[in-house]
Amino acid sequence: MSLDIQDLSYAYGRKQALKSVSFTARPGRFTALLGPNGAGKSTLFALLTRLFTSSQGTIRIAGHDLARTPRAALAQMGIVFQQQTLDLDLSVRQNLRYFAALHGLSGKAAETRIDAALDRLTMRERAQEKARTLNGGHRRRTEIARALLHGPSVLLLDEPTVGLDAAARASITQHLHDLAEQDSLTVLWATHLTDEVKPGDDLVLLHQGEIRAKGRSMDLHGTSTLSDWFLMQTEVPA
Numbered sequence: 001m002s003l004d005i006q007d008l009s010y011a012y013g014r015k016q017a018l019k020s021v022s023f024t025a026r027p028g029r030f031t032a033l034l035g036p037n038g039a040g041k042s043t044l045f046a047l048l049t050r051l052f053t054s055s056q057g058t059i060r061i062a063g064h065d066l067a068r069t070p071r072a073a074l075a076q077m078g079i080v081f082q083q084q085t086l087d088l089d090l091s092v093r094q095n096l097r098y099f100a101a102l103h104g105l106s107g108k109a110a111e112t113r114i115d116a117a118l119d120r121l122t123m124r125e126r127a128q129e130k131a132r133t134l135n136g137g138h139r140r141r142t143e144i145a146r147a148l149l150h151g152p153s154v155l156l157l158d159e160p161t162v163g164l165d166a167a168a169r170a171s172i173t174q175h176l177h178d179l180a181e182q183d184s185l186t187v188l189w190a191t192h193l194t195d196e197v198k199p200g201d202d203l204v205l206l207h208q209g210e211i212r213a214k215g216r217s218m219d220l221h222g223t224s225t226l227s228d229w230f231l232m233q234t235e236v237p238a
């Protein structure tokens with residue numbers, strides 16, 4: 001149930017934003033897609049969610065080719081966008097119910113799944129609270145619970161800690177590491193922050209539209225800190 005990307009390229013007019021990108025994110029692993037601003041992370045996410053399509057390269061989600069069998073592929077994918085997408089006037093549970101209905105789930109089946117998803121993010125006791133009253137960390141948790149509602153095997157998160165304070169950031173990052181490991185989820189986490197990556201994580205370094213390195217984080221940065229290694233790899237000559 002992996003996410004497999006092969007030879008993927010994308011251009012905005014003459015601006016080549018992704019150049020023959022290939023990597024695999026595996027079940028049970030937290031894979032960090034690390035890259036500075038402008039690296040191509042958002043472009044890659046737009047291709048993964050079919051906001052954009054590309055004629056070059058393939059994307060396979062849990063074995064389903066996204067271009068040929070998009071429904072089957074997207075059914076296996078959950079996504080948390082960078083921008084907040086909750087309805088602030090609805091409660092946590094109502095936000096999840098609405099999303100469940102979009103997936104054809106209602107009644108008891110939906111409530112069972114909503115409870116399970118809220119439990120996974122330790123948000124059950126806040127189910128009746130309006131999204132507007134939640135802090136940033138709890139709003140993010142609600143969005144992650146929602147993304148897991150339809151039982152995807154691949155979870156994509158596009159810079160999910162933007163705007164969170166340090167404590168909420170650390171807590172959500174840890175939670176996603178645990179989810180990957182405990183539920184054999186394939187987690188792809190886009191970020192430009194090296195402190196969100198643990199030594200044992202799989203790391204894909206994206207810079208100027210190209211994969212510059214991939215492998216286990218600690219194997220890549222060796223005796224340097226990840227932060228120093230990252231700066232070295234992404235230095236743009238003046």
Ligand code: ADP
Binds near residue numbers: 035036039041
């Ligand atoms: P990231 O998410 O890693 O910051 P993006 O995917 O947003 O990177 O951008 C990758 C590259 O594509 C950058 O050089 C950016 O300037 C360029 N780019 C992004 N969106 C557009 C667009 N709509 N038109 C032209 N160039 C774009």
